[in-house]
Amino acid sequence: MATAKKYVYFFGKGRAEGRAEQKNLLGGKGANLHEMTTLKIPVPPGFTISTEACIEYVKRGRRFPPQLWAEIEADITKLERAMGKRFGDPKDPLLVSVRSGARISMPGMMDTVLNLGLNDKTIQGLVQRSQNPRFAYDSYRRLLQMFGDVVLGIKKIAFEGLLSEKKRQKGVTADTALSAEDLMDLVEQFKGVIRREAGREFPQDPKEQLRMAIAAVFESWNNKRAIEYRRIYKVPDNWGTAVNIQSMVFGNLGDNSGTGVAFTRDPSTGEKRLYGEFLLNAQGEDVVAGIRTPRPIVAMKKAWPQVYREFEQICRSLEHHYRDMMDIEFTIEDGKLYMLQCRIGKRTAHAAIKIAVDMAKERLIDQKIAVLRVEPWQLEQLLHPTIDPKAKVQKIAKGLSASPGAAVGKAVFTAEEAVEAAERHEKVILVRPETSPEDIAGMVAAQGILTARGGLTSHAAVVARGMGKACVVGCSDILVNEEEGYFEVANLTVRRGDLITIDGSTGNVILGEVALRQPEKLTGEFGTLISWADRFRKIGVRTNADTPRDAQVTRQFGGEGIGLCRTEHMFFEGDRVVAVREMILAKDADERRNALAKLLPMQKQDFKAIFELMDGLPVIIRTLDPPLHEFLPRKDEEIRKVAEGMGVSEKTLKDKVNSLQEFNPMLGHRGCRLGISYPEITEMQARAIFEAACELKKKGKRPFPEIMIPLVGHVKEFQIQRDIVKRVATEVMKAYGVKVRYLIGTMIELPRACIVADQIGAIADFFSFGTNDLTQTAFGFSRDDSGRFLPQYLDEGILQADPFAVLDEEGVGELMRIAIEKGRKAKPKLEIGLCGEHGGEPMSVDLCHRLGLDYVSCSPYRVPIAKLAAAHAVLKKQVKIKEMGEK
Ligand code: ADP
Ligand code: MG
Ligand code: MG
Numbered sequence: 001m002a003t004a005k006k007y008v009y010f011f012g013k014g015r016a017e018g019r020a021e022q023k024n025l026l027g028g029k030g031a032n033l034h035e036m037t038t039l040k041i042p043v044p045p046g047f048t049i050s051t052e053a054c055i056e057y058v059k060r061g062r063r064f065p066p067q068l069w070a071e072i073e074a075d076i077t078k079l080e081r082a083m084g085k086r087f088g089d090p091k092d093p094l095l096v097s098v099r100s101g102a103r104i105s106m107p108g109m110m111d112t113v114l115n116l117g118l119n120d121k122t123i124q125g126l127v128q129r130s131q132n133p134r135f136a137y138d139s140y141r142r143l144l145q146m147f148g149d150v151v152l153g154i155k156k157i158a159f160e161g162l163l164s165e166k167k168r169q170k171g172v173t174a175d176t177a178l179s180a181e182d183l184m185d186l187v188e189q190f191k192g193v194i195r196r197e198a199g200r201e202f203p204q205d206p207k208e209q210l211r212m213a214i215a216a217v218f219e220s221w222n223n224k225r226a227i228e229y230r231r232i233y234k235v236p237d238n239w240g241t242a243v244n245i246q247s248m249v250f251g252n253l254g255d256n257s258g259t260g261v262a263f264t265r266d267p268s269t270g271e272k273r274l275y276g277e278f279l280l281n282a283q284g285e286d287v288v289a290g291i292r293t294p295r296p297i298v299a300m301k302k303a304w305p306q307v308y309r310e311f312e313q314i315c316r317s318l319e320h321h322y323r324d325m326m327d328i329e330f331t332i333e334d335g336k337l338y339m340l341q342c343r344i345g346k347r348t349a350h351a352a353i354k355i356a357v358d359m360a361k362e363r364l365i366d367q368k369i370a371v372l373r374v375e376p377w378q379l380e381q382l383l384h385p386t387i388d389p390k391a392k393v394q395k396i397a398k399g400l401s402a403s404p405g406a407a408v409g410k411a412v413f414t415a416e417e418a419v420e421a422a423e424r425h426e427k428v429i430l431v432r433p434e435t436s437p438e439d440i441a442g443m444v445a446a447q448g449i450l451t452a453r454g455g456l457t458s459h460a461a462v463v464a465r466g467m468g469k470a471c472v473v474g475c476s477d478i479l480v481n482e483e484e485g486y487f488e489v490a491n492l493t494v495r496r497g498d499l500i501t502i503d504g505s506t507g508n509v510i511l512g513e514v515a516l517r518q519p520e521k522l523t524g525e526f527g528t529l530i531s532w533a534d535r536f537r538k539i540g541v542r543t544n545a546d547t548p549r550d551a552q553v554t555r556q557f558g559g560e561g562i563g564l565c566r567t568e569h570m571f572f573e574g575d576r577v578v579a580v581r582e583m584i585l586a587k588d589a590d591e592r593r594n595a596l597a598k599l600l601p602m603q604k605q606d607f608k609a610i611f612e613l614m615d616g617l618p619v620i621i622r623t624l625d626p627p628l629h630e631f632l633p634r635k636d637e638e639i640r641k642v643a644e645g646m647g648v649s650e651k652t653l654k655d656k657v658n659s660l661q662e663f664n665p666m667l668g669h670r671g672c673r674l675g676i677s678y679p680e681i682t683e684m685q686a687r688a689i690f691e692a693a694c695e696l697k698k699k700g701k702r703p704f705p706e707i708m709i710p711l712v713g714h715v716k717e718f719q720i721q722r723d724i725v726k727r728v729a730t731e732v733m734k735a736y737g738v739k740v741r742y743l744i745g746t747m748i749e750l751p752r753a754c755i756v757a758d759q760i761g762a763i764a765d766f767f768s769f770g771t772n773d774l775t776q777t778a779f780g781f782s783r784d785d786s787g788r789f790l791p792q793y794l795d796e797g798i799l800q801a802d803p804f805a806v807l808d809e810e811g812v813g814e815l816m817r818i819a820i821e822k823g824r825k826a827k828p829k830l831e832i833g834l835c836g837e838h839g840g841e842p843m844s845v846d847l848c849h850r851l852g853l854d855y856v857s858c859s860p861y862r863v864p865i866a867k868l869a870a871a872h873a874v875l876k877k878q879v880k881i882k883e884m885g886e887k
Pocket of ligand 1: 044096099111247248285329330340
């Protein structure tokens with residue numbers, strides 16, 4: 001016969017049946033109470049009813065499993081013995097708290113009931129023993145209030161209203177100013193509330209109180225708030241919650257008592273000092289409830305020097321034991337200290353880094369664990385300007401948080417205005433109904449971007465993230481009038497030149513200027529942590545950098561090269577677009593060459609600046625990729641202006657615009673297809689690259705270009721482009737009389753390219769997965785249109801994550817696996833990287849590590865995130881951290 005399951009675990013007097021590791025069984029709170037007891041830390045004795053009992057209760061249609069009550073009664077007896085008091089004893093009653101506690105702390109679960117065991121008889125015992133009727137009746141009225149609220153479901157306000165009324169009558173503001181008689185009167189009133197609202201008397205039998213409270217905790221596992229929370233945070237429904245029954249200690253016994261909360265280090269800065277607050281003569285959550293103003297923890301040093309010393313000692317030993325910063329609840333009863341809860345403390349990114357590095361230096365943890373202690377996504381907080389939390393703001397609208405960070409500037413409504421303002425060194429926010437490739441220059445010039453339409457994968461969102469620029473999209477609260485230069489929101493009009501602030505981390509749009517905090521540099525503990533990550537990671541981190549400025553940021557954040565330099569962005573700058581348009585309008589190859597000749601020196605100049613900044617590091621330059629119509633005006637008005645400026649007829653331009661029109665530009669005349677139709681373009685770009693490189697080389701620099709051909713699907717496409725680049729490289733190097741190390745490779749962004757990767761790999765020096773397009777073409781989702789259905793896919797769980805944000809392992813990842821295997825079979829030393837937006841996303845970095853990529857390439861601002869994620873990918877497998885606390 002199987003032995004019956006054990007449901008109840010006792011802790012008290014230095015011995016406990018449970019351990020910190022048993023969070024699944026005992027819940028976070030329970031497991032840590034058991035652990036602290038074993039550590040001989042003063043914890044009031046009690047017992048924990050396991051999560052399994054809760055699950056059993058739910059399964060049985062809200063009935064206690066057999067044996068459970070018997071086990072509970074047995075542990076009540078144990079507890080009575082440990083405390084030398086009896087449950088329901090009218091002379092000296094045992095009082096307990098009933099506390100819920102799941103594996104992870106979960107809002108929505110039942111609140112705690114304190115002072116359980118009091119009734120009309122035992123209250124007399126408490127009065128006698130304490131010689132403090134005020135305290136006793138304060139405890140009783142709290143029990144009635146909490147029991148009424150959390151067990152019987154009576155609205156809090158029913159009790160709180162009476163309490164406030166009593167204080168008003170007595171002309172006092174603090175609860176503590178009420179007398180024993182006042183509280184005695186409130187007890188009667190509260191009992192009346194229960195009678196009226198619950199249609200029953202307050203249960204006088206302590207065991208019935210206990211049984212009801214335990215059942216209420218079990219049931220709270222399935223209340224609406226808890227279910228909702230689990231759905232959002234993907235917490236399984238079958239975890240259940242534990243229940244802790246713990247003997248009471250009293251912080252409301254007078255001015256030699258109190259209660260408080262503390263952190264062993266500062267959770268906001270990470271500084272090594274006790275941080276927290278306490279209240280004299282208070283119980284339970286009075287501290288956090290904000291009823292009275294608590295005192296800083298250091299004030300305890302004066303009030304109770306002895307207790308403070310003991311408290312410090314306990315904090316130290318908890319940190320040594322858990323090897324982490326702890327969050328603690330404590331109570332002082334008549335000068336004696338008790339610990340009521342401990343768990344691993346939540347902290348800001350800033351604090352997480354400082355604490356991890358400090359603890360490694362203190363040898364509490366090693367460097368590997370320190371690196372694992374900081375979650376890569378947390379760094380986001382440090383890498384962008386943020387709104388000073390102390391700032392008073394006037395929020396006027398809210399959109400989607402598309403690209404983190406905050407930005408302040410004058411509202412402008414067209415890309416041109418943004419560019420002009422930037423030339424005057426003015427800061428602007430570009431406000432658009434939505435953005436298109438023509439707005440790039442304006443987006444570059446602006447501090448931040450706000451759009452009324454578009455989702456998280458819209459043009460504005462994607463481009464802004466790439467630039468590391470604050471961006472709020474899909475802000476449907478605002479109505480943009482670009483012609484007249486204003487937007488309306490509610491009954492407010494924000495005009496061209498008015499100052500606004502946007503917060504890309506929250507989606508908030510704020511009127512006026514708000515003080516910002518600047519992003520961190522890689523200095524201090526942050527720099528140290530990333531240098532440790534560098535030590536452990538296997539995969540390299542490069543950046544997607546289009547401009548010398550991006551290259552500079554790359555160096556600043558420790559990028560190890562450029563994984564993608566998109567040359568087309570250079571075509572939009574200044575009056576270059578005029579030369580580009582001439583090139584597009586050219587009637588034949590000669591005319592095209594003439595136009596390209598104007599572009600050559602400008603491209604060369606950019607490449608030189610970038611190579612120089614990246615001296616010695618590889619720089620992947622992609623040949624022209626977007627369809628040509630993106631460089632032409634679209635609207636009649638603009639066409640007229642551009643035609644006039646270029647001295648061509650409006651009709652010629654319009655005809656060209658029409659002839660370049662495509663039904664599906666994503667699959668149209670772009671990528672290497674352009675270079676095949678117009679080899680002069682590839683030629684000019686190759687020339688610009690190699691002339692720049694040769695000139696630097698002559699000056700003793702170490703340029704290292706890698707030329708990348710986009711959108712290759714067939715090996716011959718690559719071969720044709722490669723031959724052009726190779727020929728130009730040889731010519732230029734000969735002319736300059738120097739040799740430059742270089743590679744020619746391809747972007748792998750079409751499923752066909754993955755399948756024939758052996759053929760391509762045989763003649764390519766490197767592959768770089770363009771996972772934005774590879775995701776589009778693998779799913780057949782257009783990134784620009786998927787906003788219509790992706791949200792539903794995520795809601796209904798068809799997809800677990802947006803595949804444009806998190807690399808899809810099953811599909812896209814499998815294509816990559818095939819390409820890697822075939823490519824490396826053809827050429828074992830083939831360099832393979834990734835340059836999609838996924839390169840800065842931790843889960844995708846982990847996949848890239850597992851796939852054996854040489855590097856990932858991401859936005860320069862995300863380098864530390866990618867580096868940390870890359871280190872985590874290695875360390876997660878190496879280090880099995882015994883996480884004893886709650887995370
Ligand atoms: P939460 O999970 O919301 O923090 P807790 O179970 O920790 O809920 O309890 C709420 C408050 O009651 C805390 O301040 C806690 O310290 C206090 N408390 C819980 N049990 C006892 C007890 N046995 N004696 C004194 N105070 C207690
Ligand atoms: Mg609470
Ligand atoms: Mg608590």
